[in-house]
Amino acid sequence: xxxxxxxxxxxxxxxxxxxxxxxxxxxxxxxxxxxxxxxxxxxxxxxxxxxxxxxxxxxxxxxxxxxxxxxxxxxxxxxxxxxxxxxxxxxxxxxxxxxxxxxxxxxxxxxxxxxxxxxxxxxxxxxxxxxxxxxxxxxxxxxxxxxxxxxxxxxxxxxxxxxxxxxxxxxxxxxxxxxxxxxxxxxxxxxxxxxxxxxxxxxxxxxxxxxxxxxxxxxxxxxxxxxxxxxxxxxxxxxxxxxxxxxxxxxxxxxxxxxxxxxxxxxxxxxxxxxxxxxxxxxxxxxxxxxxxxxxxxxxxxxxxxxxxxxxxxxxxxxxxxxxxxxxxxxxxxxxxxxxxxxxxxxxxxxxxxxxxxxxxxxxxxxxxxxxxxxxxxxxxxxxx
Numbered sequence: 065x066x067x068x069x070x071x072x073x074x075x076x077x078x079x080x081x082x083x084x085x086x087x088x089x090x091x092x093x094x095x096x097x098x099x100x101x102x103x104x105x106x107x108x109x110x111x112x113x114x115x116x117x118x119x120x121x122x123x124x125x126x127x128x129x130x131x132x133x134x135x136x137x138x139x140x141x142x143x144x145x146x147x148x149x150x151x152x153x154x155x156x157x158x159x160x161x162x163x164x165x166x167x168x169x170x171x172x173x174x175x176x177x178x179x180x181x182x183x184x185x186x187x188x189x190x191x192x193x194x195x196x197x198x199x200x201x202x203x204x205x206x207x208x209x210x211x212x213x214x215x216x217x218x219x220x221x222x223x224x225x226x227x228x229x230x231x232x233x234x235x236x237x238x239x240x241x242x243x244x245x246x247x248x249x250x251x252x253x254x255x256x257x258x259x260x261x262x263x264x265x266x267x268x269x270x271x272x273x274x275x276x277x278x279x280x281x282x283x284x285x286x287x288x289x290x291x292x293x294x295x296x297x298x299x300x301x302x303x304x305x306x307x308x309x310x311x312x313x314x315x316x317x318x319x320x321x322x323x324x325x326x327x328x329x330x331x332x333x334x335x336x337x338x339x340x341x342x343x344x345x346x347x348x349x350x351x352x353x354x355x356x357x358x359x360x361x362x363x364x365x366x367x368x369x370x371x372x373x374x375x376x377x378x379x380x381x382x383x384x385x386x387x388x389x390x391x392x393x394x395x396x397x398x399x400x401x402x403x404x405x406x407x408x409x410x411x412x413x414x415x416x417x418x419x420x421x422x423x424x425x426x427x428x429x430x431x432x433x434x435x436x437x438x439x440x441x442x443x444x445x446x447x448x449x
Contacts, residue, residue, distance in 0.1 A: 065403040069096040071171075072135060072144045074128045074159050075151035077103030077113030079246050082173060083150045086200070087117075089391035090148065090171075095399050099123060100144060102131040105155075128159040136166045144168055146196070146402050152250040153258050157182040160197070164189050169196040169402045171395070175268050175430065176423025178258045183427040184449070187420045196405050198398040199418040201272045201426075203329065205393030207364045207385070208350040210416075211373035212333070212340050213277045215352065218370075222337030227306070227314040229274045229331040231266040232322035236300050239293050252298050259434045261298025263289060266329070267318035267433065268426045272418065273331055274316070275425070280308040282429070282446040289437040292321045304433060307443075347386045372416070394418070424449045 071090065076083015083103070090096050100123035103113035107126035114124030125131035135144045146169035149159055157177045160170050176199055177183045190197045203209060215221050240248040250256040251265055258264050275281065284307045289299035300321045306314030322328075329344035339353040348364040362369065365381030376393045378385055397417040404411050428449045436444040 065407060068094070069145040069399055069402055069406075070099045070143070071096055071146050071148055072100035072102075072123075072131060073098060073148045073150065074102050074131070075104070075149065075155070076101075077109055078116065080150065081247055085388070085391060086148050086150055086171075086173070088388055089202075090395050092388070092392040093396060096145075096395070100125070100131065100135060102126065102128045129162065132159075132162050132166045132168075135168070145406050146171055146398075149173060152256040153264070154178045154256045157186055160186055161189050164193045164195050164197070167193075167195070169405055171198045171200060171398055172423070173200050174272075174418075174423070175258070175264055175426050176420065177427060180424070180427040180431045180447075180449070183420070183424045187424050190420045194405075196398070196401045196411075197420045197423075198394065198401070199420065199423045199426075200391070200394055201269060201276075201418040201422065202387070202391040202394055203269060203273050203344060204276045204416075204418060205376065205390035205397075206344075206347050207369070207373045207376040207390075207393075208342055208347060208362070209273070209277060209390075210376055211350050211362060211369055212331075212342055213279075214370040214372055215338070215340055216278055216333065216335075220338055220352070221333060221335030221340060224278055224280060224308075224312045224333060224335050226334040227274050227278055227280065227308070227312060227331070228334075229270045229314070229316050229329075231270045231318045231327075231329045232325040233266065233320045233327060234323045234325045236262070236293065236296075236320035237323045239295055241296070252296055252300075254297050257298060258430065260289070260302075260430045261291075261296070262300050262318050262320045263287075263302040263304075263433050264298075264430050266320070267302055267304075267316065268429060269329060270316050270318055270331075271429045272422060272426060273329065274314065275422075276418075277331065278308075278312075278333060280310065280312055280314075281425075282314075282432075283307045283309045284443050284445045285432055285436060286441055286443045287433040287436040288441040289433065299437075302433065302437070304436075344387075347390070348384050 341351040
């Protein structure tokens with residue numbers, strides 16, 4: 065494709081956190097440009113947000129429905145190539161369905177939908193329309209996460225026995241939603257967030273990271289969710305024991321009341337030959353551990369890394385890359401898929417980004433965790449999805 069891809073955004077207006085992250089990541093490599101949006105359910109705020117971004121006022125809409133109609137009526141030389149949806153969870157499915165059925169590709173923030181039923185319906189829409197849907201589990205875009213997956217795939221780790229993945233944060237250790245803070249408000253509201261709070265927000269990142277690196281699928285789990293902050297309506301802490309298909313065991317911990325922790329996502333994988341360890345707050349390093357030799361620290365940007373790890377490293381070794389670059393790597397892969405769809409070409413066979421299938425798996429994880437906890441931390445079989 066000899067032009068930039070054109071995209072619009074639903075949500076992500078003034079006061080939103082993740083919308084700005086998506087905009088930075090999407091334009092980092094100069095391959096796409098934002099040209100339209102319905103940035104808020106409040107028409108005035110949407111218009112003001114569009115003005116902040118210097119967009120043509122004619123392409124700043126009062127609602128996503130109006131945006132779908134307006135953009136679908138434009139000539140092919142001017143219409144959107146994809147839309148980015150960064151709304152609260154309860155507003156994922158309706159616009160995603162509408163835009164897919166209106167002929168647009170979709171980039172969707174995680175988790176995929178409000179509940180598992182919606183996720184399955186959305187998967188059916190994706191399959192029927194044959195459009196591209198990318199789910200932004202952004203940590204999988206990190207170069208050293210891809211190196212970790214390569215160590216599993218090439219047998220360096222051996223047969224996996226144990227997976228420990230943690231995501232502690234402390235930002236909800238107080239009744240923050242009572243202060244009017246926007247993120248806290250909707251993420252702790254069951255009408256907008258869904259059946260889970262902390263586990264739906266960051267627990268899904270932990271589950272997805274473990275599945276991406278190891279390739280393991282959950283067979284059953286035992287979960288204990290807690291709401292520590294008095295008055296809060298959803299969980300703010302959770303602990304999950306996992307039995308994987310094939311016999312491996314896992315421990316998954318997610319918390320938003322871990323005072324003093326910021327975004328300490330980390331994973332440890334233990335196999336029959338070696339172990340590996342990666343920390344999101346130190347994303348450029350991957351630790352490889354053997355029983356009979358010193359620990360090895362593998363660093364991003366070096367020539368000794370695997371092909372996938374080198375492909376997704378952007379700058380030379382010693383210059384740190386992190387959250388935004390990993391996010392942009394997801395977008396780079398999305399662009400390959402979207403460009404192929406727009407040009408009517410076959411999809412590349414080596415695409416590497418989370419899909420609606422990952423979204424369905426993530427929603428099944430949330431549903432199963434909540435079910436187990438409500439049953440008094442009983443073991444529950446993971447559904448076939």
